[in-house]
Structure formats: structure tokens, C-alpha cells
Amino acid sequence: MIWAGVLLLLGTFTLPVLPYLWASASNDIASLDTVQNNPRANFWRNVRTGTAGYSAVGGPEANVLINNDGQNWRQFRMRLLAPYGSYLMGAVLFTIAIFYALRGPVQHLSNEPKELLLRFSVYQRVVHWFTAILFWILALTGLILLYGRFVLIPLFGSSGFALTASASKEAHNLFGPIFIVALFLLVIEYARDNFYRKGDLSWLIKGGGMLGKHASAGRFNFGEKIWFWLVLLLGTIISFSGIILDFANLNFDRNTLELAHVLHGIAAILFISVSFGHIYLGTIGTKGTLRGMTTGYVEQAWAELHHDKWRPDDGATPEASRVPGAPNE
Amino acid sequence: MSDFILGPFWNFAVIVFTAGVVGRIAMILMCGLSKDLAAARGSSVKGAAGTIARRFFPRKETIRSNRFHIIAGYMFHIGLLALLFFAAPHVQFLKNHLLGFGWPAMPHWAFILSAEIAFAGLILLWLRRVMHPVTRLLTRLDDHLAAWLTFFAMVTGCLALFESFAGLRVLHVLGVELLMIYFPFSNLMHAFTFFLSRGASGARAGRHGVKA
Amino acid sequence: MFSTSTSDPEPDFEKGAVALKQQIDWRIASYFSSCVHCGLCAEACQFYVETGDPRYTPIYKLEPLKKVWRQEYTFFGKMAKALGITKPLSEEDFIDWEDLVYDSCTLCGRCSMVCPVGNDISYMIRKEREGFCAAGYAPDGLKEATKRAVDTGSPMGVTWKALSAQIKHIEKETGLPVPVDIKGAEYLGLLSSLEIMGFPEYISSLTRILHQAGVSWTLSSETFEATNSGIQIGDSRVAAELVERVLKVATDLEVSNIISPECGHAYTAIRWESANLIGKPIPFRVVHIVELLDELQRNGRISTTGKTDVKVTFHDPCNLVRKGGVVEEPRRLLNSVASNFVEMKQHGVMNWCCGGGGGVSANDRASDLRLAAFNIKKRQLDELGVKTLVTACANCRNILEEGIEHNEMDVEVVGLTELVAEYLDPPEAEESGGAP
Ligand code: SF4
Numbered sequence: 001m002i003w004a005g006v007l008l009l010l011g012t013f014t015l016p017v018l019p020y021l022w023a024s025a026s027n028d029i030a031s032l033d034t035v036q037n038n039p040r041a042n043f044w045r046n047v048r049t050g051t052a053g054y055s056a057v058g059g060p061e062a063n064v065l066i067n068n069d070g071q072n073w074r075q076f077r078m079r080l081l082a083p084y085g086s087y088l089m090g091a092v093l094f095t096i097a098i099f100y101a102l103r104g105p106v107q108h109l110s111n112e113p114k115e116l117l118l119r120f121s122v123y124q125r126v127v128h129w130f131t132a133i134l135f136w137i138l139a140l141t142g143l144i145l146l147y148g149r150f151v152l153i154p155l156f157g158s159s160g161f162a163l164t165a166s167a168s169k170e171a172h173n174l175f176g177p178i179f180i181v182a183l184f185l186l187v188i189e190y191a192r193d194n195f196y197r198k199g200d201l202s203w204l205i206k207g208g209g210m211l212g213k214h215a216s217a218g219r220f221n222f223g224e225k226i227w228f229w230l231v232l233l234l235g236t237i238i239s240f241s242g243i244i245l246d247f248a249n250l251n252f253d254r255n256t257l258e259l260a261h262v263l264h265g266i267a268a269i270l271f272i273s274v275s276f277g278h279i280y281l282g283t284i285g286t287k288g289t290l291r292g293m294t295t296g297y298v299e300q301a302w303a304e305l306h307h308d309k310w311r312p313d314d315g316a317t318p319e320a321s322r323v324p325g326a327p328n329e
Numbered sequence: 330m331s332d333f334i335l336g337p338f339w340n341f342a343v344i345v346f347t348a349g350v351v352g353r354i355a356m357i358l359m360c361g362l363s364k365d366l367a368a369a370r371g372s373s374v375k376g377a378a379g380t381i382a383r384r385f386f387p388r389k390e391t392i393r394s395n396r397f398h399i400i401a402g403y404m405f406h407i408g409l410l411a412l413l414f415f416a417a418p419h420v421q422f423l424k425n426h427l428l429g430f431g432w433p434a435m436p437h438w439a440f441i442l443s444a445e446i447a448f449a450g451l452i453l454l455w456l457r458r459v460m461h462p463v464t465r466l467l468t469r470l471d472d473h474l475a476a477w478l479t480f481f482a483m484v485t486g487c488l489a490l491f492e493s494f495a496g497l498r499v500l501h502v503l504g505v506e507l508l509m510i511y512f513p514f515s516n517l518m519h520a521f522t523f524f525l526s527r528g529a530s531g532a533r534a535g536r537h538g539v540k541a
Numbered sequence: 542m543f544s545t546s547t548s549d550p551e552p553d554f555e556k557g558a559v560a561l562k563q564q565i566d567w568r569i570a571s572y573f574s575s576c577v578h579c580g581l582c583a584e585a586c587q588f589y590v591e592t593g594d595p596r597y598t599p600i601y602k603l604e605p606l607k608k609v610w611r612q613e614y615t616f617f618g619k620m621a622k623a624l625g626i627t628k629p630l631s632e633e634d635f636i637d638w639e640d641l642v643y644d645s646c647t648l649c650g651r652c653s654m655v656c657p658v659g660n661d662i663s664y665m666i667r668k669e670r671e672g673f674c675a676a677g678y679a680p681d682g683l684k685e686a687t688k689r690a691v692d693t694g695s696p697m698g699v700t701w702k703a704l705s706a707q708i709k710h711i712e713k714e715t716g717l718p719v720p721v722d723i724k725g726a727e728y729l730g731l732l733s734s735l736e737i738m739g740f741p742e743y744i745s746s747l748t749r750i751l752h753q754a755g756v757s758w759t760l761s762s763e764t765f766e767a768t769n770s771g772i773q774i775g776d777s778r779v780a781a782e783l784v785e786r787v788l789k790v791a792t793d794l795e796v797s798n799i800i801s802p803e804c805g806h807a808y809t810a811i812r813w814e815s816a817n818l819i820g821k822p823i824p825f826r827v828v829h830i831v832e833l834l835d836e837l838q839r840n841g842r843i844s845t846t847g848k849t850d851v852k853v854t855f856h857d858p859c860n861l862v863r864k865g866g867v868v869e870e871p872r873r874l875l876n877s878v879a880s881n882f883v884e885m886k887q888h889g890v891m892n893w894c895c896g897g898g899g900g901v902s903a904n905d906r907a908s909d910l911r912l913a914a915f916n917i918k919k920r921q922l923d924e925l926g927v928k929t930l931v932t933a934c935a936n937c938r939n940i941l942e943e944g945i946e947h948n949e950m951d952v953e954v955v956g957l958t959e960l961v962a963e964y965l966d967p968p969e970a971e972e973s974g975g976a977p
């Protein structure tokens with residue numbers, strides 16, 4: 001578990017750099033290609049030769065050579081989305097760090113012997129991590145596309161960035177549609193237990209138990225429920241706008257694409273920011289939570305503290321609930 | 330570096346792969362088998378052929394309890410085979426370097442779709458592997474290596490898709506080479522030995538008059 | 542000729558390790574090479590399905606054999622062993638796996654039907670037991686049964702005296718002679734101890750049916766036991782000896798056919814394993830009683846009147862369906878005497894085992910696990926709501942009755958031969974009407 005976390009962090013920092021190493025190792029190819037083989041470069045070179053504003057092609061805006069909205073969109077992306085997005089994500093991380101320093105992890109009293117309860121079935125765990133892995137890939141590649149030029153180019157130079165950016169774009173486009181499927185499966189599987197129930201409000205008033213008083217909750221507390229619906233909302237926005245961007249060749253006009261891109265960017269930054277909170281609370285923030293999502297089992301004491309109104313057979317599928325304990329009895 | 334990967338290392342990988350696969354199969358067959366002396370009730374040849382064919386499909390009695398695995402398994406294998414044999418660059422490659430003839434490649438959209446399906450299947454299968462108590466118990470490092478190497482080869486292949494950078498294509502070749510070198514030493518061998526195992530069981534069952 | 546025990550007096554680890562290695566043929570090598578650790582076989586095994594314990598995954602029961610294969614036949618395995626990275630096979634492996642190999646496997650073969658790469662897992666477990674037995678790690682219950690079978694001819698210690706008392710009783714009851722030691726008879730009948738002691742109805746039914754069909758048959762007073770503990774425990778030499786005893790009387794009595802009784806593994810032993818155990822083809826045709834009855838009925842040699850209209854279902858003995866392909870025969874027979882025969886959801890080659898095959902029934906310490914495994918049968922029966930369960934194996938019948946009693950269910954278990962005999966035309970009708 002710890003190792004998986006370490007690996008994840010390592011991966012986050014090393015993966016964007018790897019193409020650089022690769023590029024420097026095979027310098028000959030990368031530098032040559034960027035000049036000669038990149039079709040987009042050739043395309044723009046052609047445009048710059050100054051063709052007139054008429055086209056026999058009947059596609060949307062086929063006869064528009066320079067679109068002023070494009071400049072506005074560019075301004076938004078570079079002057080608003082990128083800087084404010086980074087402030088937001090930074091602020092969230094900072095808040096979490098401060099909170100952790102002050103409050104520390106939430107501990108449940110460990111009563112011996114540890115009795116284990118099944119919290120998530122195999123399928124529920126698989127779907128969760130399926131979504132999580134894809135989210136991580138997309139967040140990483142997306143951030144490279146947005147911030148690569150601010151972070152990677154100054155740090156490591158521009159020769160390898162073309163490779164990194166191109167690889168990120170392809171990966172982002174490739175894994176995006178799979179994320180939509182994952183999201184769909186996730187929502188179907190988890191919706192049942194995430195509707196508002198009586199008592200959720202008082203959980204919120206008590207600050208989810210973080211303010212000292214015990215806050216009782218069912219299988220999912222109100223915070224988790226809010227996260228669930230946020231995932232659905234932001235995920236939907238990201239999915240639809242993402243499809244438009246991914247299949248831009250399907251005759252969308254430029255304004256649609258720009259709008260899709262603006263929404264995609266805002267939703268993604270929000271999604272990533274909130275996910276920091278989710279990851280914090282699921283791992284180092286509260287002891288004993290992560291194992292529920294890895295092994296499927298949580299300790300009885302953990303359940304009493306965080307989800308006292310939850311009965312273990314509420315949400316698990318029968319297939320997994322017959323598994324009596326951790327593998328070796 | 331890229332010269333090395335596209336040249337000598339490629340040849341090395343091809344040799345290890347071919348010799349390894351042939352050697353492994355030879356080693357299996359060399360273990361011998363005592364002849365079945367009991368009077369037959371049916372044909373072992375028919376039994377072998379039948380089982381080899383039938384095990385491509387799950388038995389209907391087992392579909393319910395294994396549905397997740399069956400769906401993910403089909404997704405991965407069908408997606409992968411489509412990519413392997415019908416991706417345009419692959420068809421081109423086989424035609425130019427190996428077979429001398431080609432066949433129609435799939436269109437771009439089908440390539441993307443196959444890749445999506447194969448990736449989804451592979452990730453789901455791997456997740457099930459690390460989540461399900463049974464597969465947790467059975468899984469060894471070998472299984473992870475096989476999954477990750479396949480993932481790597483597939484991912485680099487898709488990144489190299491538009492061949493905007495020859496560097497990415499070389500990376501893909503490297504991924505495939507690593508996979509090929511690892512192949513004969515791992516249970517990736519099932520891609521070949523499933524013929525033997527299904528055939529062996531089918532022949533025996535066929536002799537006993539059992540439709541296995 | 543084979544009167545003394547050939548089972549090894551001092552089993553030890555070394556012998557077990559050697560025996561395990563000897564089991565590896567190309568079939569097994571291909572199985573291990575193909576296994577992708579998908580775990581699909583787990584859902585086929587009732588011990589896993591009913592307990593949820595991943596250790597009962599069929600292929601996991603083969604870890605010791607697999608270890609030997611990996612360390613002797615694979616590149617990385619050999620290397621890792623040479624470098625001391627992996628531990629070689631040790632006594633520990635035998636100790637840790639004994640219960641998995643014997644208690645939690647009935648050799649039912651259901652897992653072998655589902656593996657996507659086609660692994661015949663039960664074939665391997667049968668082979669693996671050879672190693673365990675040679676190393677001395679087998680359950681006491683099975684060891685004792687094997688010893689009794691070698692010493693007395695019957696795993697339950699049933700003697701000819703007991704059988705001849707039963708025969709006298711049956712002759713009185715049926716008014717028909719039970720042929721014993723008739724030289725030159727066409728068929729040699731065999732029995733299982735369980736039938737002699739628990740279900741003698743089988744012997745009287747057999748007598749009546751074969752009499753009506755005009756089959757010339759005989760029992761042997763020297764060897765009447767068909768079951769073979771050597772196969773269950775995994776001791777080929779004992780298994781061969783027990784088989785030789787049968788073949789000897791068959792030769793002496795100059796029969797040309799051998800009838801396996803209503804017993805699954807006895808059928809496997811004599812029909813499929815005998816020739817391989819003694820290393821040469823056998824000059825006899827071996828039929829299971831169900832096969833024979835079906836054949837006789839289709840040839841018009843047995844005729845029945847009337848049918849039961851009670852709702853009945855049929856429990857397939859694993860050895861018949863998955864080792865012998867005897868699927869349709871019992872159904873034809875059953876339909877000829879029952880008008881309301883319903884199938885369980887999973888039947889034929891995908892039936893669920895009674896839970897007591899492969900020597901599990903002789904292994905006392907496995908009884909809790911066996912009863913847990915029986916739950917699957919219980920659910921099947923409850924689903925159909927039948928009160929009468931027909932089967933064609935005395936061991937199945939015994940285990941089923943135990944499970945039914947344990948669960949306080951209201952189900953009666955009947956042998957198929959017995960059911961057919963019940964609707965047999967009475968002898969008078971046969972004589973006056975005559976068969977066309
Ligand atoms: S089903 Fe077959 S391939 Fe899968 S784990 Fe079992 S034996 Fe191995």
C-alpha cells in the first residue's frame with residue numbers, strides 16, 4: 001500500500017521527464033523530426049504563405065482565415081486558466097498541509113482483536129481504481145499540456161518538450177474515452193448509497209467529526225456524498241467537452257470548440273483540486289480508510305468511529321461477502 | 330541509440346523470441362506421455378479439436394459467476410489481436426519484412442476503438458488480479474511483468490500513432506522487443522501452449538467419450 | 542498371487558519428491574505453461590464456492606507439483622533455485638498442502654471443464670497424490686481404508702462370509718438364484734462394499750433384471766470388490782494390485798465382460814485406469830451397470846410396465862459424466878420408469894459433486910468441509926422441490942443421504958438400478974406374454 005503510494009508519487013514526477021531522457025538519448029531523431037516531420041509545422045508554414053479568404057470547402061468557417069475569438073480563447077487559457085488554476089491547486093494543497101500539521105491523522109481506537117468488516121466488494125474496488133488510474137493519467141497528461149511550457153521548458157529545455165507534449169496529447173485523447181466508461185460504471189455502482197439521507201446535515205454541522213464532536217454517518221458520510229455528486233457533475237462536463245475536443249474533426253465550429261475547451265479546463269482544475277482532498281482523507285488523513293479500498297476490509301473500530309450507522313451487508317455484493325477474512329484465514 | 334534498437338537489438342529480440350518459443354514447446358513435448366491403453370469410447374482427435382475450439386467460449390453454466398472476467402478478458406484479447414494484425418503500420422510491417430503479402434488494414438477509427446477496448450480490458454484484468462482474493466493468491470511477479478510490458482508496448486504504440494516523431498516509434502519498437510524477449514520465459518507462452526493444453530485435455534476427454 | 546501388501550512400508554520425503562517429479566508428463570508441463578493465473582477455476586469448485594476460501598482454488602491445490610515443475614523445467618525456476626532465491630521443495634510443502642490435496646478435492650473434474658486454457662486440473666491432482674502418498678502425507682482414514690482393501694479385499698473390511706449371507710437372504714426374497722463362481726459366464730459382476738452393507742437392494746435388483754434379460758453372469762467369491770482405494774489415495778502399486786485381483790478372477794472364470802457396480806470411481810478404476818495400471822490392454826469389455834441396462838433395454842431385453850409419477854431428479858456421479866461420458870444412458874433409463882423427471886439446473890457434465898468423491902468420504906477429518914460443500918447440492922434440490930433423488934453411485938448415495946439427514950431435508954435417495962427393477966415386468970408376465 002505504502003509502496004503503491006510511493007510509486008505513484010515517483011511516477012508523477014518522473015514520467016513527464018522520461019521523454020526528455022529518451023529525447024536526449026536519441027537526440028538525432030528528436031531534433032531532426034521537430035523540424036522536418038511534424039505535419040502541423042508544415043501546415044502552419046503553408047498558412048503563413050498567405051492564401052486568400054476563400055475556400056471551396058463547405059465546412060464550418062472554412063473561409064475564415066483568422067478568427068478573433070481564437071485570440072480571446074488563447075488569452076483566457078494563458079492569462080486566466082493557467083495562473084488561477086495553479087493558485088487554486090496550490091491553495092488546496094497548502095490548506096491540506098496546514099490541516100495535517102495541526103490536526104494530524106484521524107485515529108480510531110484499535111480494539112484488539114481486530115474484527116474486520118467487508119466495506120467494498122471486489123467489483124466496487126476494481127471500478128474505483130479503474131476510474132482512479134485513468135483520472136491520474138488524464139490529470140498528469142492534461143497538466144503537462146497546460147503547464148508544460150511554464151514548468152518543463154524552463155527546467156529541462158525545449159528540445160524534448162515537443163516529444164513530451166505530443167505523447168501527452170495522444171495519451172490524453174486515447175484514455176479520455178475510457179475514463180468516460182469508468183465514470184459511468186462508477187456512478188452506476190455507487191449511486192445507491194450516495195443519496196441524501198436524514199442525519200447528513202447534522203454530520204455537516206458537526207464538521208464531519210473534525211470539530212471534536214462525534215458525527216454519525218451511514219455507509220457514506222455527507223462529505224463523501226458531496227464528492228460523489230461532484231465527480232458526477234464535473235465528470236459529465238469534462239466528458240462531454242472532452243468528446244467534442246477529442247473528435248474535433250466531426251464538424252464542430254470553432255466557438256463550440258473554444259467553449260468546450262474553456263469548460264474542460266475549468267472543470268478539470270476544480271476536479272483535480274477537490275481530488276487532493278479526497279486523496280488526503282482516503283490515505284494519510286484518516287487511519288484505516290485506505291485498506292477498505294485495497295483489501296476491501298475495514299476494522300470494526302474504524303467503522304464505529306466513521307460510519308456508525310452502516311451495516312456491513314448494506315452495499316457489498318453477495319459474491320464477495322462470502323469471503324470470510326483476509327486470504328490466509 | 331535508435332540505430333541499435335532498430336538494428337542489432339531487434340534481431341536479438343527476434344532470435345530470443347523464436348528460439349525461446351520453439352525451445353519451450355520442445356521442452357514441454359520432451360516430457361513424454363504414457364500411451365493410454367484403455368479401450369477408447371470416442372475419438373481423441375475429434376475431442377482435441379473440439380476442446381480447442383470450444384474453450385474460446387465460456388461454458389454457459391459459468392458465465393454468471395465469472396461475467397466480469399469474461400467481459401474484460403474478451404475486451405483485452407480481441408482488442409489486442411485487432412491491433413496486432415490489423416493496425417495499418419503492422420500490416421505494412423508484416424508485408425514488407427516478414428510475409429511478403431498483406432491484407433486490408435483497419436481504418437483509423439477502428440484502430441482507436443480497438444486500442445480503447447484493449448486498454449480498458451487490460452487495466453480491468455490487472456485490477457481484478459490485485460483485488461480478488463483468488464487471483465491475489467495465485468499471482469506472481471511474472472504475471473505483473475507480463476501485464477506491464479504489454480501495457481508499455483501498447484501505450485508507446487498508440488503514442489507513435491501519428492508518427493509525428495520517429496522517436497516515439499523507436500520507443501514502441503523497444504517496448505515490443507522487451508516483450509518479445511520476456512515472452513518465452515513467462516506465462517505469456519499461453520498464447521502458444523493453449524493449443525497443447527486444450528488439445529491434451531480434449532484428446533483425453535474425447536477418448537473417454539466426454540465433451541469437454 | 543498378490544496377497545501381500547505392496548504399499549511402501551516407509552514412505553519418506555525423498556520418495557515423495559521423486560514421485561512428484563515422475564508425474565510430470567507433457568500434458569502437465571503444458572498445463573503449467575499455459576496457466577495464466579486467472580482464477581476462473583475457483584468458481585467451478587464447490588469447496589471454494591461454498592467457503593469462499595481462496596486456498597480452495599483448484600490450481601492452488603497444485604502448488605507443490607507446480608513448484609517441482611518450475612524448478613526442474615523452467616529457465617527462471619532453475620536459475621532461482623540455483624541462486625537460492627526460491628526454496629526447493631521441502632517437507633513443509635507436503636505438510637501445508639495435505640489437506641488441500643485430499644480433504645478439499647473430490648477429483649470431481651468440474652474445474653477441468655471450465656479452464657480457458659484447457660487445463661485438466663483434476664488429472665493433475667490425481668497425479669499429485671502419488672507424490673503425497675509416497676511421502677507419507679495422506680489422511681489416516683484413507684490410509685486405513687487402503688490397508689484394509691489390500692489385506693481383506695474390501696476397504697470396509699467386508700468379507701465373503703458377509704456377502705454370502707446377504708446372497709442367501711436375497712435368493713430367498715427374490716426366489717431367484719444369485720450365480721456365484723460360474724465358469725464361462727458372459728459377465729462378471731462386481732460390487733462395492735457399501736452396496737453389500739448399506740444397499741443390498743442393488744444386488745437383488747441386479748439379479749432380477751439380469752435374470753429377466755437372460756444375461757449369463759456371475760459373482761466371484763474370491764474377488765467381488767470393485768472399488769479401488771489405491772486410486773483415491775494415489776498409490777499406483779496398490780491400485781494395480783487391486784485391479785489385478787479383478788482381472789485374475791475374470792480370467793479364471795473366462796468371462797468376456799466386467800460389470801462395474803453403481804459406483805463412480807470403481808468404474809474409472811476398472812474401465813479407464815486398469816490397463817494403464819498394469820501396463821497392457823485388458824481383454825475384457827468393461828461396462829457400468831447403467832450402460833449395460835440401457836443397452837439391454839434398447840435391445841428390448843428388459844421390459845418394464847408403468848412409471849412413477851413422483852417428481853424425481855438425477856444426480857450425475859462425476860466419474861460417469863466427466864470421466865466416462867455416460868450422460869444419456871441414465872436419462873433414457875430414468876425416463877422409461879419415471880414420467881416426471883426434472884433436471885437440476887447444472888447437470889450432466891457440469892453437475893455438482895456430492896462432496897464425497899475421490900476418497901473424501903473415507904476421510905473423517907474432512908467431514909465438516911464436506912458438509913459445507915453439500916450446501917450447493919442442497920440448494921439445487923430445494924430449487925426443484927423434489928422429494929426423490931435418483932443416482933447411480935453407492936458412494937454418492939451414501940454422502941447424499943448424510944447431507945440430507947444433516948440438513949434435516951425430506952428427500953429420499955434411490956439407486957437407478959433399483960428403480961428400474963421396481964418397474965420390471967413380473968416374471969409370470971414375462972413367461973406367458975413372452976418377448977416378441
Ligand atoms: S482457470 Fe486455468 S488458467 Fe485460470 S487459474 Fe485456473 S488453471 Fe490457471
Ligand code: SF4
Pocket residue numbers: 585586587588598599602645646647648649650651652653662663666
Ligand atoms: S476436481 Fe472438483 S473438487 Fe477437485 S479441485 Fe476440481 S472442482 Fe474442486
